[in-house]
Amino acid sequence: MKIRTMIVEDERPARVELKYLLKQEDDFELLFLAVDGSEALKILEKNDLDLIMLDIQLPGKTGIEIAQQLQNRDNPPYIIFTTAFDEHAVEAFKLSAVDYLLKPISEQRLHKSLLKAKERILDQGNYQKKMENLLNILEANENKEEINKIAVVDGDCFLMLNFQDIYYFSTKDKKVWAHSYKKSYMTQFQLKDLEEILPDYFYRIHKSYIVNLKNIKAVIPWFKGKYQIRMENYSESEISVSRSRVDEINKLLNLK
Structure with a gap:
């Protein structure tokens, strides 16, 4: 099963480059492209995603604000921040970001970041399986x-x-x-x-x-x-x- 991914990036050249690099990764499926925070949140309301590649400087809501909103949801997607500035790194990691990538992003650096995301997502999947097993045990008991x-x-x-x-x-x-x-x-x-x-x-x-x-x-x-x-x-x-x-x-x- 592929990792369901969205790119949120307002600059077209950066968006095209990220799309190209992500398509080189066999384990990831790019489902959505969003150009601002409002569009990204609308997509997230209707779709379950595993990973977001999220620019910080966006029209409307910033990437940080989007990440803060997602923290209040059950099973929010993992986030890799992408930005031209390093000033938000501490705040990003406080929001449990998988990684914080500075533009321009190299293919090698992105690949390393995606591997980290994949490990976390698979680990979460293992937790879900254990949870389902525990629920089955409980449900088997009549009282x-x-x-x-x-x-x-x-x-x-x-x-x-x-x-x-x-x-x-x-x-x-x-x-x-x-x-x-x-x-x-x-x-x-x-x-x-x-x-x-x-x-x-x-x-x-x-x-x-x-x-x-x-x-x-x-x-x-x-x-x-x-x-x-x-x-x-x-x-x-x-x-x-x-x-x-x-x-x-x-x-x-x-x-x-």
């Missing part, structure tokens, strides 16, 4: 709630965590993490899958967070009618509640 545990990654093995010991789940770097008392573990799941198997006392307060309602210590009013939540015995900064979930949180926690 899922009797298990009361979830598998998390602990070194080279799967550790079985009790649901009640998990304070919340969050997404970071395209992975979902389970946070217990002062320790976090990577899981093989996506948040949408966890919503299907977790007990009722877990609630998705944000597209990036599911919290254990039993372990909420404080609900903090925030600007524009939103909330932030602080977990019991957990030192990390507050977790935001999506505006669309505020009314439901009010009902669940008897706030209003």
Whole structure:
């Protein structure tokens, strides 16, 4: 299966050159070309892609702004930034970019960057297979709630965590993490899958967070009618509640 790719570049010569170089790579399939940020986001709303070659200086939304928006999605595509300037490199890597290529881009340099992207994408595919196997095990059990545990990654093995010991789940770097008392573990799941198997006392307060309602210590009013939540015995900064979930949180926690 080929890696589904899009090039986002407003300068035609650079766009043509990247298209040519990418076509030399057998494992990659160029599906879309976009000339600005708005066009790229419209394409991403309707299509699942594995990789974006993303210019930073674009009309409308910049490449950095596009990458920031994608971070809030489940399974966002990987990104290779392409630019004539090196001033955004630190910010790009904070957004978990695969690479940051300075123009003009040589065929050798691009090939090396695409290999990195391929390794990450294949690794993600392996995680998905493991996750599917775990889900099949759970689904084979007629009463899922009797298990009361979830598998998390602990070194080279799967550790079985009790649901009640998990304070919340969050997404970071395209992975979902389970946070217990002062320790976090990577899981093989996506948040949408966890919503299907977790007990009722877990609630998705944000597209990036599911919290254990039993372990909420404080609900903090925030600007524009939103909330932030602080977990019991957990030192990390507050977790935001999506505006669309505020009314439901009010009902669940008897706030209003």
